[in-house]
Amino acid sequence: MSQTAIQQAAVTPAQKISTGGVKKGRNTGTKVITANDLFSGAVIYWTSERTWTEDMAKALVVSGDDAMAQLTVAISDEGRSVGPYLMDIDEDGSPAGRGKLRERIRDAGPTIHPEFARQRKEA
Secondary structure, eight states, X not given: OOHHHHHHHHHOOOEEEETTEXXXXXXXXXXXXXXXXXXXXXXXXXXXXXXXXXXXXXXOOBOHHHXXXXXXXXXXXXXXXXXXXXXXXXXXXXXXXXXXXXXXHHHHOOSSOGGGSOOOOOO
């Protein structure tokens, strides 16, 4: 990396996009928007109808500029969600990348004794 590139990177601050994260310089690949339900704390996903669902299979898959546009709309829905952010997904629609373990834990509920864990709703 050249000295000029290092200096430019050092002066470019990260942009806050939501409670859940910071916009990185690289916004590539397919993503879904996820958050937590304001009332129950359940993991929720943004849909094409601009609503939230607990079913990841119904989540709107986005990428590039469309991802940022949809995230902006999702963030404005403060009456239902907490901390919306973009989550990387694999081709099969499952969480991907460095956040894979984090997303599995979020979906399963708190890491506590199974006797006290949240009961998953059946679809």
